[in-house]
Amino acid sequence: MPFVRAIYPGTFDPPTNGHLDVVSRGSKVFDHLVVAVLHNTSKGAPLFTTKERAEMLTEVTKPFGNVTVATFDGLLVDFALQQGATAVLRGIRAISDYEYEIQMAMMNRKLAPSLETVFMMPAEKYTYVSSRLIKGVYQLNGDISELVPPLVLQRLQEKRAGRTPELGGEVPGEV
Numbered sequence: 424m425p426f427v428r429a430i431y432p433g434t435f436d437p438p439t440n441g442h443l444d445v446v447s448r449g450s451k452v453f454d455h456l457v458v459a460v461l462h463n464t465s466k467g468a469p470l471f472t473t474k475e476r477a478e479m480l481t482e483v484t485k486p487f488g489n490v491t492v493a494t495f496d497g498l499l500v501d502f503a504l505q506q507g508a509t510a511v512l513r514g515i516r517a518i519s520d521y522e523y524e525i526q527m528a529m530m531n532r533k534l535a536p537s538l539e540t541v542f543m544m545p546a547e548k549y550t551y552v553s554s555r556l557i558k559g560v561y562q563l564n565g566d567i568s569e570l571v572p573p574l575v576l577q578r579l580q581e582k583r584a585g586r587t588p589e590l591g592g593e594v595p596g597e598v
């Protein structure tokens with residue numbers, strides 16, 4: 424059996440238990456998993472810097488012996504090939520993720536046919552969790568303690584204490 428290294432790319436602003444769930448599943452299937460934090464995103468200014476996001480991920484993925492964390496910019500396929508990866512791991516929460524994810528997977532296949540995209544579903548209890556929603560709910564003092572690792576909750580509290588201007592995000596009910 425060949426050694427399979429997979430890349431799990433994302434913004435991870437911040438990492439959630441949904442991300443960790445996917446990491447955990449991926450670490451069981453692949454020989455090595457690289458969690459790759461995208462530096463420049465089209466999502467607007469992130470709450471946490473790339474460095475902060477990578478540090479949090481490094482800490483919370485420590486229990487997995489075959490998971491490492493990296494940051495990247497530019498095309499995912501370029502980074503993946505440069506890392507010697509043969510698979511890209513993505514999480515699928517709901518039908519709403521499907522269309523975008525398939526489109527990206529097809530484009531990545533066009534760009535790098537040797538890379539296979541693999542989709543994994545999280546535990547049911549995390550199917551509604553996104554970083555954007557976490558930030559939005561936290562900003563309004565909602566309890567998110569069961570949805571993010573303790574370290575992330577602590578970092579969110581520190582951001583708030585440091586009076587970082589905007590926690591960003593939308594919550595249900597906001598128009």
Ligand SMILES: Nc1ncnc2c1ncn2[C@@H]1O[C@H](COP(=O)(O)OP(=O)(O)OP(=O)(O)O)[C@@H](O)[C@H]1O
Pocket residue numbers: 432433434435436439440441442445466512513514515516520543544545549550551552553554555556
């Ligand atoms: N709760 C979750 N369950 C399964 N997969 C997830 C979950 N949250 C994110 N993912 C997947 O992780 C990858 C990286 O996602 P991303 O960094 O965009 O996180 P996100 O929570 O969707 O953040 P944002 O709200 O900023 O888009 C994507 O493949 C995404 O579908």
Ligand SMILES: [Mg+2]
Pocket residue numbers: 553
């Ligand atoms: Mg997303």
